[in-house]
Amino acid sequence: MSAPSVSEQTPAHPAAPARHPLHWRVRFAFLSLIWGFSFLFIKVGTGGFAPFQVTFGRLLFGTAVLAVAMVARRERLPRGARTWGHLAVAAFFLNALPFSLFAYAELTIPSTLAGICNATSPLWGMLLSLVALSEDRPTRLRVAGLGLGFLGVLTVLGAWQGFHGLDAGGTALALLASLSYPVGWIYVRRTLAGAPASHLSLTGGQLLLATLQLAVVTPLFAGIPSRLPVLPLLAVAALGTLGTGVAMLVQYGLVAEVGPTTATMVTYFVPVIAAAAGVAVLGERLTWSTPIGAVIVLAGAALTQARPRARRAPAATETTSGIPSTPAEQATTV
Numbered sequence: 001m002s003a004p005s006v007s008e009q010t011p012a013h014p015a016a017p018a019r020h021p022l023h024w025r026v027r028f029a030f031l032s033l034i035w036g037f038s039f040l041f042i043k044v045g046t047g048g049f050a051p052f053q054v055t056f057g058r059l060l061f062g063t064a065v066l067a068v069a070m071v072a073r074r075e076r077l078p079r080g081a082r083t084w085g086h087l088a089v090a091a092f093f094l095n096a097l098p099f100s101l102f103a104y105a106e107l108t109i110p111s112t113l114a115g116i117c118n119a120t121s122p123l124w125g126m127l128l129s130l131v132a133l134s135e136d137r138p139t140r141l142r143v144a145g146l147g148l149g150f151l152g153v154l155t156v157l158g159a160w161q162g163f164h165g166l167d168a169g170g171t172a173l174a175l176l177a178s179l180s181y182p183v184g185w186i187y188v189r190r191t192l193a194g195a196p197a198s199h200l201s202l203t204g205g206q207l208l209l210a211t212l213q214l215a216v217v218t219p220l221f222a223g224i225p226s227r228l229p230v231l232p233l234l235a236v237a238a239l240g241t242l243g244t245g246v247a248m249l250v251q252y253g254l255v256a257e258v259g260p261t262t263a264t265m266v267t268y269f270v271p272v273i274a275a276a277a278g279v280a281v282l283g284e285r286l287t288w289s290t291p292i293g294a295v296i297v298l299a300g301a302a303l304t305q306a307r308p309r310a311r312r313a314p315a316a317t318e319t320t321s322g323i324p325s326t327p328a329e330q331a332t333t334v
Contacts, residue, residue: 111274
């Protein structure tokens with residue numbers, strides 16, 4: 001999936017966005033495809049590079065795309081040491097850590113399973129928000145969705161047969177990666193809400209810092225690649241350029257045009273596409289429990305995002321910095 005960013009919403013009182021030549025449904029489908037294929041790209045990339053090298057390449061290509069966009073739109077990086085400090089933490093939890101965990105996970109688990117694990121982010125988000133965000137009160141429907149979602153996880157993993165044939169370490173890494181996203185979002189919500197910089201500026205700074213973090217870690221733990229195999233290199237380039245950089249820009253446009261609720265519905269298509277790509281392109285095998293469990297996970301995630309009608313108000317779902325105000329709106333992650 002794309003790099004989750006510090007900002008996925010427009011300001012509370014944005015100017016009307018310019019009409020895009022492509023219908024929003026076309027862009028929505030494109031976003032679903034590139035995020036769904038991201039897990040395939042990770043799998044192919046780790047076939048030729050170490051996981052940290054894959055993550056560093058992904059961030060490098062993604063940052064380059066956002067840098068070009070910032071120059072084209074005459075945007076500047078954020079200012080202030082405090083903002084950069086918070087962005088460094090956000091970069092770790094929203095980019096450097098989960099991207100690396102997914103890369104390591106796919107050394108031993110199929111890209112299909114990694115994509116389904118990614119879909120648990122809304123479940124983790126709701127669970128954490130009940131503890132960390134006092135204003136995010138549970139409802140019976142959302143609690144039921146949480147239970148249903150984790151039942152789906154157990155179904156995917158084949159709990160009734162003792163997780164037979166499953167690599168526990170790789171699966172745990174993928175689930176930790178999915179958990180990292182809402183941890184980062186809760187931190188962002190507490191520290192960067194109201195930041196004066198634009199969403200593109202904040203995200204550009206965030207990706208830049210994540211790239212620098214991997215630039216330090218990668219040589220220490222993975223070294224420098226001794227060769228550059230073509231197919232894995234192309235996969236990493238596609239993962240960073242399309243699945244991270246371009247995906248962010250497309251998502252911004254969608255949120256501005258159709259709102260965060262509709263835009264984040266892409267979450268439900270990503271594991272489906274990831275599974276289809278893994279089976280069709282990589283020849284990965286699916287047991288009956290994988291698609292059934294995935295449907296249960298997505299149904300649970302949908303319920304956790306339900307909001308009482310009485311609480312629905314535009315002012316409650318946006319902030320001046322464009323930071324999503326609920327874990328549900330922060331759930332689009334890859």
